[in-house]
Amino acid sequence: MIAQVVTPIHTPPIDWFAIAPEIALFAAAVAIVLTRALARRSKRVFEASLVVAAAGIVTSGAFTYVQWHLVRRDGPYQAIAGMVAVDGFSVFIRTVVLISLSLALLISVAYLQRERFEAAEYIALMMLSATGMMVMASANDLVVVFLALEILSMALYVLSAFDRRRAESQEAGLKYFLLGSFSSAVFLYGVALIYGATGTTSLVGIARFLSTTTLLDNGVLLVGMALLLVGLGFKVAAAPFHMWTPDVYQGAPTPVTAFMAAATKAAAFGAILRVFVGTFPLYRVDWRPALFGLAVLSLAVGTIAAVVQSDVKRMLAYSSISHAGYVLIGVQAATSRGTSAALFYLFVYALMIVGAFAIVSVVARRGDQNHSLDDYRGLARREPILAGLLTLFLLAQAGVPLTGGFVAKLGVFAAAVAAGQYALALIGTLAAVISAFVYLRIVLAMYAPADEAAEETRAPLRIDVASGVALFVAAAGVIALGVLPGLVLDFARDATLLLAK
């Protein structure tokens, strides 16, 4: 007789509530795809899928809010065998992702109608990508982080290449896919090495192991950490892992670029914060210099390379690299002040960048082609409101006071100074000066007199209701966060303190 050696597999109890926000988004995405498949002929599929998407976002937001309420009352906890964390931190990142998703969808409507792409798949893909980002926000295990990374990336690869008529878009999709898969592989290798060094992939488990065990030879662990940083650094577009950013940002459909810039950054920085600040605090000495280097390099590359660009989308792409540098300043401080400053930065950045790209998308006109600085010449004369709003978003990105961008920059510089890093704060403030030059170049172009003859032949730009709503929300948010940032600052602070351990 052979003894029965098969032990029963323990399936962990699933806390559905912990992943309810993700499920809501995912369900909406699946419903959209199914509707599309079943009602192939109907012209109303696009409208219907927008309604479903809105329902999904609202439900997801409601669940997130309830989670926030419970976390504040009962404290953070882990669910599903420690795979998922329900804490203030995940709630904050989810909020940013949901806001970015809603705004990006709003500006996509006009884009899709203009380009005659009214495709439900586009909406479903964006929702799926957002699902991946939300999973990433709450991932409490390196394997789940990897899963989330893949979910969000796959959808983004397709979205980047969505404009089939433009070769740049195809190129962007392929480039993003190739480099992205490579970085995912690097990340996965890092997970393997960390597992080898600590015997677990659970973030809490790793932290516990490292706090009780002194590794005599920590080479494997350090290499693993470095590889994780490469993988995540790629997603946040930090230099020197930024090579894909300008091409992909430029080539992808503009609303996709907006979504990518705002939400991917938030999600991936969420993972960086949870993995490095949350899991490896004892190895701070080792990873802080690395992040310091990434921050300085991102600031330098992002600001200096942006100066010589003449394509507005590329300028914003490079400036997105420099914004990654500012967030990294907050992250590498490795303090709760730094973490909450980074979170606040991501919140403001989402509004600023979606707002800016919303206008870029309108100015691009049919074909999504007009992105050169010359296309902005004289915009203020023709479209004073559009030009005024873009000026606001650009000045906010430059960190001008009384906009959210200032408070965000103040936060990360304060974190650096509080950690005694005066030089880094100074590098950051001076980088802000160079990037101000970049933004002011766009502003100056808008307020310069236009070539009237060429303008006569063009139809006036039109802003549809959905983009108008998105622009209004983003602009109001950017100003409100500059004048009365208290609410979101407190949110970011509470989110930092309520971290699942």
Next chain:
Amino acid sequence: MVHVLAASSHATNQGFPLLTALIVLPFIGAVVALLVPVRRPELIRVVGYITTAATFGFAVYLLADFNTAQHGFQHYQLVERHRWMGEFGVQWFLGVDGISLFMVALNALLFPLGLLASSKVEQPKSFIVWMLLLEGAVMGVFLALDLIVFFIFFEFVLVPMYFIIAGWGYDNRRYAAMKFFLYTMAGSAFLLVGILSVAFLYQRAGHALTFDSTVLVPWASAHGSLAVITSKWLFLAFAVGFAVKIPLFPFHTWLPDAHTQAPTAGSVVLAGVMLKMGTYGFLRFSVPMFPQAAVDLAPVLLVLAVIGITYGAIVAAMQPDLKRLIAYSSIAHLGFVVLGTFALTTQGISGGLFTMLSHGLTTGALFLLVGMLSDRRHTREIAAFGGLWKSIPVFAGLFIATAFASIGLPGFSGFVGEFLALLGAFLTSRWYAVVATTGVILAAVYLLWAVQRAFTGEPEGENVGLPDLSLRELATVVPLLALSLFLGFHPRPVLDRVDPASRDLIAHVEQTTKYRQPAVANNGPKVAATVGGK
């Protein structure tokens, strides 16, 4: 006597929030103007005039309400304090004392005049919106007592000024606007890091994080709080930020471009109040917070000030462009302010403060006059003018009078300020004062030479048959000139408010360092009285 700690010393204002009103009113006006449709320019102008006039009214009330008897180091009046930006410990903390009082008044005076002078400006809507935003922000700079609030306004000022220069300036305006923005922002970068460093060093010493200057100043200046070298670095960080704004000698290159390219109202405000934000910053924050560093590094600043005075004057004399000439003369005048400040004597500081006010009046008037001339002749080349004395006598008379006021002829406010500054400098830094005195003579050289070339002789060509000043134009210049004349003969009202503030500041420096100003300088009021009595 007065080294009192923080909040307890100044009575919090429970009544009408006058200082908040001074800041917020222009902002509200800007929003209202923004809501008026573009095709109703006259309505937008009315909004502009009403707002600036109301702000001026509040400022006059402030002057009247200011209690001269109440003073003391960091004793502020009409204080308002509210929580702002929760987490950061930033407070909406405003107050006024002898150092800021006249800057607020000057700001409130120059804006309505500036608007009046630009009544023919293109695209009046955006112009007036930017002007009003600028006025509110400058008010904020002079009234904020929280370092972050100060910095917010200090930095925000750049935005409206940038658009005013870039949108309504002369030919090379885009370059000038960009240069202005980047230079000053680069300076502010150091200032911001300095501010954050002070606050976090304070926090590291075991206190709650705050940016309240009435808490940070006594702490940072107290012996032993900061290492000597730290306070020197911090002083330098602040100094770079302020020096760019003034601008002090090696940081001055943005100013001639910005001034020359800016529209008239822009130049008036830039010279009138915005340059003073730098010298004000030194007096309000740098010197009180790091007195030892200020004493130690005073020679550096004195050298730069003296270079600025002489270099500015010599370069001014060489300028073919009348507006550029006045721009360089501002560098020289502001040099006197820095000279007086870092002489670290009562008279010096009072003289500096007086010069800040006087320079706003006279240079503001000069820029207005140059603007009027350039409206008529569409050039500012001195060589293109000639015989204006005969073709437009009223203009010529006013210009020459204003030039004398700017030179510092006795009887005008310029004399009182520069005399006191030189006197103060003479007491402690004799040779600097001696060299700086040549600046007074050089001022006569460059202005009188320009006057001679432009106004004397027989008018020829386009200089013949120009229309003389209109009533509106007179209304913009005459008040400034009249005030300058009034303060030249009767500086008491200003000195009575400024002098106690300078004495308190010096007393603070003496309490916190081994520095002692010469005994003779302690007779500050007497000196002021002799000047004032004339």
